Amino acid sequence: MALPNSPPAAAMSSLAGPGVSLAAVRLSGVDLALEHILDDAELARANTFRSPALRRRFVAGRIVLRLHISGLTGDSPGSLELDYVCPSCRNRTGHGVPGYRVPSLARPLRVSLSRSGDWCVLAASLDEGVAGIGVDLEATPSAGFDGFQSVAMTAHERGKLAGVPAPLRSGFMTRLWVRKEAVLKALGTGLALDPATVDVSGPVPRLIGGPASEERWQLQDLDPASVGLPPDFTAACAVRKPGGQHPRRCLVGVSAGGWELVVDSPSGGVETLAMTNEPEALMAVVERLAERFPEEHRSVIEEIVAEEHGLLDDGPIRDYIPVLVERAAKLRLSR
Numbered sequence: 455m456a457l458p459n460s461p462p463a464a465a466m467s468s469l470a471g472p473g474v475s476l477a478a479v480r481l482s483g484v485d486l487a488l489e490h491i492l493d494d495a496e497l498a499r500a501n502t503f504r505s506p507a508l509r510r511r512f513v514a515g516r517i518v519l520r521l522h523i524s525g526l527t528g529d530s531p532g533s534l535e536l537d538y539v540c541p542s543c544r545n546r547t548g549h550g551v552p553g554y555r556v557p558s559l560a561r562p563l564r565v566s567l568s569r570s571g572d573w574c575v576l577a578a579s580l581d582e583g584v585a586g587i588g589v590d591l592e593a594t595p596s597a598g599f600d601g602f603q604s605v606a607m608t609a610h611e612r613g614k615l616a617g618v619p620a621p622l623r624s625g626f627m628t629r630l631w632v633r634k635e636a637v638l639k640a641l642g643t644g645l646a647l648d649p650a651t652v653d654v655s656g657p658v659p660r661l662i663g664g665p666a667s668e669e670r671w672q673l674q675d676l677d678p679a680s681v682g683l684p685p686d687f688t689a690a691c692a693v694r695k696p697g698g699q700h701p702r703r704c705l706v707g708v709s710a711g712g713w714e715l716v717v718d719s720p721s722g723g724v725e726t727l728a729m730t731n732e733p734e735a736l737m738a739v740v741e742r743l744a745e746r747f748p749e750e751h752r753s754v755i756e757e758i759v760a761e762e763h764g765l766l767d768d769g770p771i772r773d774y775i776p777v778l779v780e781r782a783a784k785l786r787l788s789r
Contacts, residue, residue, distance in 0.1 A: 484514035491532040588639025595624035636692035735776035
């Protein structure tokens, strides 16, 4: 079954041999009449979107991901069952490394999908040695705004940035961001792992200050033309093979239509908070910081959050703005 608006049979990447398949799809060209192939969990998530346009893009992305898997395995796209596993808490409540249970395979097939505007890039791995795969896509450039360096880059990356000519810095930072997102998706942690502690300036990601790990990584910038993307996009793919330790905290899964924060709960499990817009997410940031720093007057916390948000408010990458604001505000309040 062919993917709409994608290269024939999907583009096969040399990233991890024949076990990794990548493709790009224009979402407005997807036949939404195929929505019936999605499972109950996907439809329930689709129905949380208040914006009809964002709901359509979410549904279109899930349809083409199923078609992509079907083309790889020969299974009916409607026979796949959504599967998540968190490498930190081993929870299966809709966060962590995504995958699908496939009738013809004994184990879940690990996948990743990233949307930007009317385009998505997706990946699936048939390699049994792959524990996680992540792709990310952004319009170029997206990360060249004030505040990005302080909350999302390692000291080593900032040093690298200093050597980049000024006209190229925004593109360089966008490149780093999509690499970071791809790595965090492959880990299944999202922003439980501070992006400023993940160094992706080289071919192998390094976790700064984290536990020792024996995991094997493959991190690659994607040539837009090689997967069927327009030239004005930046994309990356990360593949993680098992071994070593994983980060232990869970925080954050983000949907295209809103926020879904997965946070540590007092009982030791996780609590999912669904938030539909950025202002609502920022109010939740204030509430959590007020609990974390009871000695601070609420007005001071609100002012700090507003100031940090102002530093990032021009950033085109909206998904993670409240989390980056929270991290920056927490640093200030901890001093």
